[in-house]
Amino acid sequence: MSNRISTILAFVIAVIMFVAAWFFMQSGDGASAPARAEAPVAAPKEVPIDSTRCVASTEWMKSHHMQLLNQWRHDSVREGNRTYATPDGRHFDKSLNTCLGCHASNPMFCFMCHEYANVKPTCWNCHISPMEATK
Amino acid sequence: MNQQRRDFLRKAGLGALAGIGAAAGMLPLFALEKTDMTVFTDKPVPGKVRWGMLVDTRKCREGCNECVVRCHHDHNVPDFGKSKNEVKWIWKSRYEEAFPTASKQFQSPDVENRNVLTLCNHCAEPPCTRACPTEATFRRWDGIVSMDYHRCIGCRFCMAACPYGSRSFNWQDPRPAVKELSATYPTRERGVVEKCNFCSERLVKGQLPACVESCAGNALTFGDLNDPGSELRKMLAANETMQRKPELGTLPSVFYII
Numbered sequence: 085m086s087n088r089i090s091t092i093l094a095f096v097i098a099v100i101m102f103v104a105a106w107f108f109m110q111s112g113d114g115a116s117a118p119a120r121a122e123a124p125v126a127a128p129k130e131v132p133i134d135s136t137r138c139v140a141s142t143e144w145m146k147s148h149h150m151q152l153l154n155q156w157r158h159d160s161v162r163e164g165n166r167t168y169a170t171p172d173g174r175h176f177d178k179s180l181n182t183c184l185g186c187h188a189s190n191p192m193f194c195f196m197c198h199e200y201a202n203v204k205p206t207c208w209n210c211h212i213s214p215m216e217a218t219k
Numbered sequence: 220m221n222q223q224r225r226d227f228l229r230k231a232g233l234g235a236l237a238g239i240g241a242a243a244g245m246l247p248l249f250a251l252e253k254t255d256m257t258v259f260t261d262k263p264v265p266g267k268v269r270w271g272m273l274v275d276t277r278k279c280r281e282g283c284n285e286c287v288v289r290c291h292h293d294h295n296v297p298d299f300g301k302s303k304n305e306v307k308w309i310w311k312s313r314y315e316e317a318f319p320t321a322s323k324q325f326q327s328p329d330v331e332n333r334n335v336l337t338l339c340n341h342c343a344e345p346p347c348t349r350a351c352p353t354e355a356t357f358r359r360w361d362g363i364v365s366m367d368y369h370r371c372i373g374c375r376f377c378m379a380a381c382p383y384g385s386r387s388f389n390w391q392d393p394r395p396a397v398k399e400l401s402a403t404y405p406t407r408e409r410g411v412v413e414k415c416n417f418c419s420e421r422l423v424k425g426q427l428p429a430c431v432e433s434c435a436g437n438a439l440t441f442g443d444l445n446d447p448g449s450e451l452r453k454m455l456a457a458n459e460t461m462q463r464k465p466e467l468g469t470l471p472s473v474f475y476i477i
């Protein structure tokens with residue numbers, strides 16, 4: 085009799101572990117979903133750089149430019165993987181200078197929004213900001 | 220222990236093992252972010268290239284400082300003068316400072332008085348990268364010992380580990396001490412270590428390092444040590460050369476003709 089109870093208990097424990105594992109997987113998956121949507125794909129070196137449009141939509145860049153810059157820094161500084169391809173097949177150098185290539189035309193581009201959002205990124209402690217570059 | 224309890228434990232254990240096994244099998248499928256391997260095709264092959272330099276001290280002119288000025292300008296190296304705050308990427312050392320363990324007995328006065336160009340050796344076995352607790356300094360795929368200033372916490376372990384004094388610490392904000400801001404490279408901030416980067420920002424554009432380009436006397440040769448056909452390797456084969464403190468086993472990538 086008690087032998088059967090123990091079998092049942094063991095089964096119950098196994099089921100609980102399955103459920104817990106499944107739950108854990110779900111949460112991990114959900115959190116990483118937005119970043120993955122824009123994951124870079126491989127790009128051949130020869131392709132000329134097209135910078136007539138931004139690397140991603142304005143909306144996405146507004147909320148994710150810091151993640152993108154972080155990823156670019158990691159790829160280019162530590163991996164030497166410098167080419168970023170957008171999902172629609174345009175190619176960019178993974179560098180802050182790629183961004184500044186266009187956005188430096190408005191020296192206040194970064195500052196206006198950071199001021200408004202009251203965030204103080206440390207980028208310009210070292211990188212030459214568009215304000216200084218145009219000085 | 221009674222038999223039932225033993226049975227129970229055995230079965231519970233089996234259940235747990237099955238659970239772990241199943242979870243381990245399923246985890247890579249769902250829990251972790253999917254890795255798209257095509258992303259990495261642009262990645263250079265580590266160790267294929269090893270950048271190196273040969274300094275011909277016979278051609279390096281006395282009193283000329285062209286390479287130092289050019290490098291320090293291009294990389295926004297702050298000028299704190301010859302103080303304890305001094306920051307330098309490339310500089311001239313006296314012969315006995317550059318090669319303290321080389322024999323100096325009855326050395327020719329010409330060599331003894333010679334100023335030798337010194338910079339980070341981009342060692343193949345760099346002690347600095349081993350000392351760094353944050354991997355802020357690391358050996359790159361192309362042999363360059365690189366600095367990721369974003370990660371540097373300013374502990375200066377690397378400075379203690381480097382046997383060549385190649386590293387400088389920013390004791391104070393370097394920005395005001397940069398005379399003419401160059402747009403080609405960022406500055407640093409207070410509390411990080413800096414050193415020569417073999418002009419990795421120029422190499423990626425297919426240009427030679429700034430010092431090599433600026434040398435009017437052609438005293439500097441730059442190239443791939445792993446390519447037997449490179450100009451550098453031919454020069455190394457044709458001349459008697461030295462490395463700094465070779466007995467330490469750091470395998471410097473900078474060579475000298477005395």
Ligand code: SF4
Pocket residue numbers: 338339340341342345346347348364380381382383384385386414469
């Ligand atoms: S010379 Fe010094 S800083 Fe440069 S790689 Fe060797 S140990 Fe590191």
Ligand code: SF4
Pocket residue numbers: 350351352353354355356370371372373374375376377378411412
């Ligand atoms: S000072 Fe910076 S680079 Fe040097 S060991 Fe510490 S964290 Fe690493």
